[in-house]
Amino acid sequence: MASLGLQNVAGINLLFKEGPKVNAKFELKPPPYPLNGLEPVMSQQTLEFHWGKHHRTYVENLKKQVVGTELDGKSLEEIIVTAYNKGDILPAFNNAAQVWNHDFFWECMKPGGGGKPSGELLELIERDFGSFEKFLDEFKAAAATQFGSGWAWLAYKASKLDGENAANPPSADEDNKLVVIKSPNAVNPLVWGGYYPLLTIDVWEHAYYLDFQNRRPDYISVFMDKLVSWDAVSSRLEQAKALSA
Amino acid sequence: MAARALLTRKTLASVLRKDARPLGVGAAVATHSRGLHVYTLPDLEYDYGALEPAISGEIMQLHHQKHHQTYITNYNKALEQLQDAVAKADSSAVVKLQAAIKFNGGGHINHSIFWKNLAPVREGGGEPPKGSLGWAIDTHFGSFEALIQKVNAEGAALQGSGWVWLGLDKELKRLVVETTANQDPLVTKAPNLIPLLGIDVWEHAYYLQYKNVRPDYLKNIWKVINWKYANDVYEKESS
Numbered sequence: 311m312a313s314l315g316l317q318n319v320a321g322i323n324l325l326f327k328e329g330p331k332v333n334a335k336f337e338l339k340p341p342p343y344p345l346n347g348l349e350p351v352m353s354q355q356t357l358e359f360h361w362g363k364h365h366r367t368y369v370e371n372l373k374k375q376v377v378g379t380e381l382d383g384k385s386l387e388e389i390i391v392t393a394y395n396k397g398d399i400l401p402a403f404n405n406a407a408q409v410w411n412h413d414f415f416w417e418c419m420k421p422g423g424g425g426k427p428s429g430e431l432l433e434l435i436e437r438d439f440g441s442f443e444k445f446l447d448e449f450k451a452a453a454a455t456q457f458g459s460g461w462a463w464l465a466y467k468a469s470k471l472d473g474e475n476a477a478n479p480p481s482a483d484e485d486n487k488l489v490v491i492k493s494p495n496a497v498n499p500l501v502w503g504g505y506y507p508l509l510t511i512d513v514w515e516h517a518y519y520l521d522f523q524n525r526r527p528d529y530i531s532v533f534m535d536k537l538v539s540w541d542a543v544s545s546r547l548e549q550a551k552a553l554s555a
Numbered sequence: 556m557a558a559r560a561l562l563t564r565k566t567l568a569s570v571l572r573k574d575a576r577p578l579g580v581g582a583a584v585a586t587h588s589r590g591l592h593v594y595t596l597p598d599l600e601y602d603y604g605a606l607e608p609a610i611s612g613e614i615m616q617l618h619h620q621k622h623h624q625t626y627i628t629n630y631n632k633a634l635e636q637l638q639d640a641v642a643k644a645d646s647s648a649v650v651k652l653q654a655a656i657k658f659n660g661g662g663h664i665n666h667s668i669f670w671k672n673l674a675p676v677r678e679g680g681g682e683p684p685k686g687s688l689g690w691a692i693d694t695h696f697g698s699f700e701a702l703i704q705k706v707n708a709e710g711a712a713l714q715g716s717g718w719v720w721l722g723l724d725k726e727l728k729r730l731v732v733e734t735t736a737n738q739d740p741l742v743t744k745a746p747n748l749i750p751l752l753g754i755d756v757w758e759h760a761y762y763l764q765y766k767n768v769r770p771d772y773l774k775n776i777w778k779v780i781n782w783k784y785a786n787d788v789y790e791k792e793s794s
């Protein structure tokens with residue numbers, strides 16, 4: 311591992327208050343609301359399967375894959391970056407990244423969420439996308455056009471890429487700005503270095519199939535209108551700026 | 556090629572479009588024999604509910620009427636844009652369209668094969684392959700059960716969305732099990748591969764019935780596999 315990658319990971323570790331670095335035990339963290347808390351937009355049944363089965367399986371498989379290997383004892387973020395292996399992914403990557411992605415995703419939502427952000431977050435969105443509506447269009451388009459399974463992200467692109475894992479991010483972008491990106495399957499912006507994720511939407515079919523079947527665009531719209539926790543996004547922006555300053 | 560023979564289409568020449576291109580360009584292209592085709596949803600040879608209990612009628616209906624139709628709609632759209640871009644010699648637009656063509660065209664090719672790969676039990680679904688494909692499977696995989704195990708293992712291990720295939724390598728004259736991501740057709744793995752059987756392991760193919768348990772879907776789908784079709788393709792392509 312290059313030291314730059316580790317520095318970066320350490321920063322993210324602080325940012326998201328992840329578990330201990332020694333003998334890390336990965337646990338299935340519950341969403342910060344009851345499983346019926348997002349009804350009627352996202353059904354309890356969806357949460358029961360998405361959190362109770364899919365997320366749980368990622369956690370359990372990760373534990374099995376890590377135990378007794380060189381990854382044992384590393385933080386989740388370290389495992390993600392190490393196992394991404396510059397795009398030539400190692401077996402633990404998918405489970406590790408999916409555990410992180412789902413932890414992050416649950417915290418992106420709240421009962422009675424949605425609407426419009428405020429304060430500095432709104433200012434930066436307007437600065438970097440032109441308007442909140444244009445941001446919405448771009449984010450929704452990214453989520454709708456991710457071929458197959460994956461994720462769409464709003465991220466704070468904080469600094470120059472560290473190069474270690476920077477095989478395929480949109481590296482022509484300027485630094486210190488908000489960007490919308492999408493990623494396939496389990497991939498998340500941590501692997502590129504320099505990106506601080508602020509918001510994500512899961513566009514694997516399991517995230518919406520019980521509630522919306524094939525209508526992914528409807529799921530994306532209602533997620534933005536009624537579920538996004540802009541408070542969570544704002545506080546992540548604050549932390550990202552502090553860490554990258 | 557087997558895949559091509561499956562595609563249902565009609566020429567655009569017979570369907571006058573309201574949103575025709577600017578006259579000069581459109582007229583020039585229309586006079587060429589390789590006019591734009593409009594792909595349409597192929598009919599299933601069985602009712603939506605005919606594969607129950609292995610695959611529910613609700614899944615079959617959504618899968619065929621919504622998912623497959625959307626790939627066709629977006630494939631037609633992309634081809635129309637491609638034709639415009641080619642006519643305008645806009646290379647960057649031509650290249651940019653490749654991803655949408657691969658995804659949506661692949662979705663159409665793959666699903667067209669998939670429907671043929673399935674049959675109700677009373678019409679022979681699930682009956683192990685007879686004829687030369689049965690022999691070939693025993694030769695290459697040891698037994699029919701060994702093939703099923705291999706397909707199930709590779710299908711279950713596939714990350715995200717995709718397909719698991721039994722294919723014929725025409726060059727090496729051997730059977731192969733392969734997976735492809737998203738809607739990549741088998742031919743993207745190697746040009747000499749002919750799909751005999753493709754199993755859709757996108758979540759939409761099983762989620763309403765099997766939820767997160769993809770291995771159960773894979774276990775049950777063998778009860779409705781149409782081996783006669785796979786055998787016909789095999790015999791045609793290996794002769």
Ligand SMILES: [Fe+2]
Nearest residue numbers: 364512514517
């Ligand atoms: Fe998910």
Ligand SMILES: [Fe+2]
Nearest residue numbers: 622755757760
């Ligand atoms: Fe499908």
